[in-house]
Amino acid sequence: MKKTALINILLALSLFSFSQVSADYYLPNNITYDSAIPTPKQFFGYEPGEWHLTHDRLYFYMLELAKVSERAVWEEYGRSYENRPLGQLIVSSPENIRDLEKLRLDHVALCDPSVSDRADISGMPLVIKLGYGIHGNESSAQNASVLVAYYLVAGQGKEIDEILRNTIVLIDPALNPDGMQRHSTWVNFSRSLNNNPDPASWEFSESWPGGRTNHYWFDLNRDYIMLQHPESKGRVNAFHKWKPNINTDHHETGANETFFFQPGVQSRNNPLTPKENGMLTAEIGKYHEKFLDGIGSLYFTEESFDDFYVGKGSSYPDIHGSIGILFEQAGVKGHLRETPGGLLSFPFAVRNQFTVSLSTLDAGLHMREKLLDSQRRFYRDALKESAAFPVKAYLFTEPSDRARISEFISILLQHRIKVYRTTRNITRDGILYDQAYSYIVPIQQAEYRFIRSLFEPVKEFTDSIFYDVSTWVLPMSFNLNFTAITQQKDAEGLCGIEITETPAVKGSLESDESPYACLFEWKDYFAPKALFLLQSKGIRTKVSTVGFVYDDGNFKKTFDRGTIVIPFTGQPFEGKELRRLIESVAQDCGITVYGVRTGLTPEGIDLGSNRIVVLEKPSVAMIVGDGANSTDAGEIWHLLDYRFKMPVTLISASRFGNVSLDRYNVIIITGSPAIGSTGIENLKDWNIRGGTIIGFESGNNWLANNKFAGIDFVPEPADTRKEGQYINRSDDRQAKQIPGSIFETKLDLTHPLCFGFTRDRLPVFKSTTSVAKNDQDIYSNPIKYSDNPLLSGYCTPANIDRIKGSPFASVHGTRIISLYDNTNFRAAWYGTNKIFLNAVFFGQILR
Incomplete structure (x- = not known):
């Protein structure tokens, strides 16, 4: 030796x-x-x-x-x-x-x-x-x-x-x-x-x-x-x-x-x-x-x-x-x-x-x-264990968004998990699992243990220290309705055709040859990609800020807030050429676009209403480099550049003060970028002139410290213990953290940050103990944690009390948007990506 x-x-x-x-x-x-x-x-x-x-x-x-x-x-x-x-x-x-x-x-x-x-x-x-x-x-x-x-x-x-x-x-x-x-x-x-x-x-x-x-x-x-x-x-x-x-x-x-x-x-x-x-x-x-x-x-x-x-x-x-x-x-x-x-x-x-x-x-x-x-x-x-387990199968559905459920199934298949179509309709907890849109994962299969890890919410643990996250309920990350089937009689005969390939998501244009306008819904996951592709071709687009019903005698449909409206007049392309472009985008993005014959509607606003607002194509910049959070920045870069094919300009913090901001209308802040006083003043002036600032996670501390917005934070819980052992000091501190848990939020579905969501409850991921206070304007906290927020994972009672009713997202003034927690965690939170994309596309219409 x-x-x-x-x-x-x-x-x-x-x-x-x-x-x-x-x-x-x-x-x-x-x-x-x-x-x-x-x-x-x-x-x-x-x-x-x-x-x-x-x-x-x-x-x-x-x-x-x-x-x-x-x-x-x-x-x-x-x-x-x-x-x-x-x-x-x-x-x-x-x-x-x-x-x-x-x-x-x-x-x-x-x-x-x-x-x-x-x-x-x-x-x-x-x-x-x-x-x-x-x-x-x-x-x-x-x-x-x-x-x-x-x-x-x-x-x-x-x-x-x-x-x-x-x-x-x-x-x-x-x-x-x-x-x-x-x-x-x-x-x-x-x-x-x-x-x-x-x-x-x-x-x-x-x-x-x-x-x-x-x-x-x-x-x-x-x-x-x-x-x-x-x-x-x-x-x-x-x-x-x-x-x-x-x-x-x-x-x-x-x-x-x-x-x-x-x-x-x-x-x-x-x-x-x-x-x-x-x-x-x-x-x-x-x-x-x-x-x-x-x-x-x-x-x-x-x-x-x-x-x-x-x-x-x-x-x-x-x-x-x-x-x-x-x-x-x-x-x-x-x-x-x-x-x-x-x-x-x-x-x-x-x-x-x-x-x-x-x-x-x-x-x-x-x-x-x-x-x-x-x-x-x-x-x-x-x-053997799966046969004795109380849960017999997991059922999941999402009728409003085929792309999200398709990607979810793709992940399951890559893990060699068997997935089947359901053979009949079933209702659980007031939710209809329509056989046309629903799937089932039986527990009794070789990947039984792994299936449980993906579908089973957990709130009780043998230890309070975690090297990584404490939960990863996959259907929650995709904002899917899902339920456990515990009665064998309910599961019998429910498995239909086995899904062996990722379900294809086919887009289409359903329209006459010469429509008055084209409409598509924002609830489709790739609707933002379609919108950006059209805007990149110079197509004039609008968004409806309220819902309406269209009915021309042959076609009737209710369109919710966030519906994108494409007038057929005043565009750089005309007639068949415009129609071919829209059809190509619909097919590429897997969405359905509807052509309508008239601007008059029987219920709600007409298509010429001033509540259908013109949209400007997002031109996005993000500050990177020293001080910025590379994890958050990378997730945003990947989301926009890779998944939605939207360019994002990465500007070094050290150069930011020397860059003209006039070509951008959205700037994203993560972490605490090392920007000098000139860059800070330029950014404030740019925001006053109409630019949208998105503060992401700890980027909101930077916004608060530099007086962009009056953001206050809830103090950390006080340590009430009277004594402790020195050897336990590190573990005791870690036990107060939120290692990565899933919480429930409630949404104001009328707010532009919530366009495209069909339910007013949304699972979100939180991995920090930072908790903001609500903005004083009662209309500017469109996404808040519910009163019983913990859905799965580890969280101390003291932190749960701090989180209750606090904002997940707030708007300050007109176009400073705070996303306090991560909408894009590890690229897998498809269910909350839309909040971030709404901030990018619709921050400009906030008044």
Whole structure:
């Protein structure tokens, strides 16, 4: 041990210069390596750890190994937003590689209880997925992957042969290639010739927003449930294709830590995950202990981290019959760094990640049959448990918006959840589940546990500390009506045709050849996209601020507030050309547009009323850079740019004072952007001249502090305890937080911020304890928390009392809009996106 520690110290000292580390520092010396396989140094020109690998070089090395070896093949499962390949190097014995598809099918049959009992696991290879660096700037993970690949492909001898014969190893070298590329570029270009470990060095201060996130600044390690990004969609599809028995998730933590491996805090694990999972995780941990002891690395376990939220890389496998393993290496975020524990080098971090990769392989080899049998029993037991569970099925519907329900079903199908059409109408709690628009998810299926995690509201917990969110009821995030069916007689015969593909959402124009005007409803999820496409073509559009009934004797329909009106006169296109454009937009956006023959209506306003207001095309800017909240900004950027195809100009806070604001009519504030006094005054003047400001979450504190609006906040609850133990101080503070819970709000459906909603109650997501006070104008708080707001998740009684009746959204003066909580959380809150879009499109008509 002392000798190993001395070697580590000498290595760290040598890294002050342009470091030269030897492959012997990483690779076991008890085996030989095939000289026909290129070493990392031969391929890159340097050893791993001397520089940070860029994604392209990492990817091409994996391709090279697949090209020159019979042990490896590359399997691509997707592309990132920046079109970087996502995939895994599959490594096994040449015999297994030649028979790979048959072995895969035999293996996944273990997860099908109808056939799994017939499977012979005595000679079945174990499938191990090694996943590196879902956070792009946790780069010891990705850099270790090349060493693992080389070790398995080039290694020779009995030990290697046994691993390859008994396992199929899936090496996913970079789970977040776009973030990895950003970070590697940063640390390489800011590196000095002589490594400077000073923590204040520029090398350790990535520019905003950093490399942790993907292209749109999302944390991909939170997207395993929501599946809103190509990286996650491809990765989850690959997971279900292979159903690995062990799934590692290599991360970095703070530089002042050592090395963490699971199990984590046992009291915080999700109760739907079988206890056997924790026992197997602990047993695998013994192998990590042995290997890390062997190189003299410090480590800890059963602290800090938990697997309550099953949408992370280490917890999603747990609820799908696999063993997810989280690794957290102290992060260098550069090449050499001073820490209170001494010098921390990048090669040292890479070696730890490599070492636990080897310990994982060793655990899989020795626990092979136990892990295979556990996976088989996981799904077999799921069917038994589901038969005894009080809930027999979940029913859901949304007759007013086909796009939202289609995306919801798409997520379920990607998770291999069986969904069916209903065969008859059913009414529950006064809500009609019309068979034409309703679907059913029976509980008795292989994904029973995961279904419960998605549909089951939870308010009681064994612990009050959460590493991530405390709830994720998916139908609530989509604002769908849903209900649990608890009587078998009600469920019998209710499952109709199985849905095997995402339901298509077809748009159309229902109109005569020469309509007087065209109308479409705002309740369709993609109505804003349609409106923007038309406005971008120069089409003059209006919005109705009150409802009306149209009836010309042949066609009768009630149109609600928010209906978009397109007059056929005074447009840049005429007649058939205009009609073709509108029809094309309707089909592209999956909405129905109605052509009407007259402007006269039998009930409500006529189409020439001044309560049908002209709309200006939104020209949106958002302040980014230092001080802005990159998570909120990324969610907004993704929503507008990717989903709704609306350009948004990202203006750096440092440049904002020098930018002319005249070309924009909407500006969005997140966080506390570092804008100088000139920029602040320019923004105030722009707002007075008619511009709409949207304060988003903590951006409202910035608006209040800079006197844009008189926003007051409810004080945090006082601590009434008379005494406490010092050791509990951190946990006691965390227990007062709102880790991410779902609350009920009530809507003023007459207000433009609520156009398009058909019900006056709306589930929303809240993850901060910040609570605003209502605006003094009683008409300017259109969305407020209800008097009994908690729908699902953790929240203290004191915080519930603070939240009751408080605003979710307020309007100050005319065109300063405060959205106090997140309408776009993790891109999955389709149910509240419309509030944000209404602020963008209709802020201009607020009076």
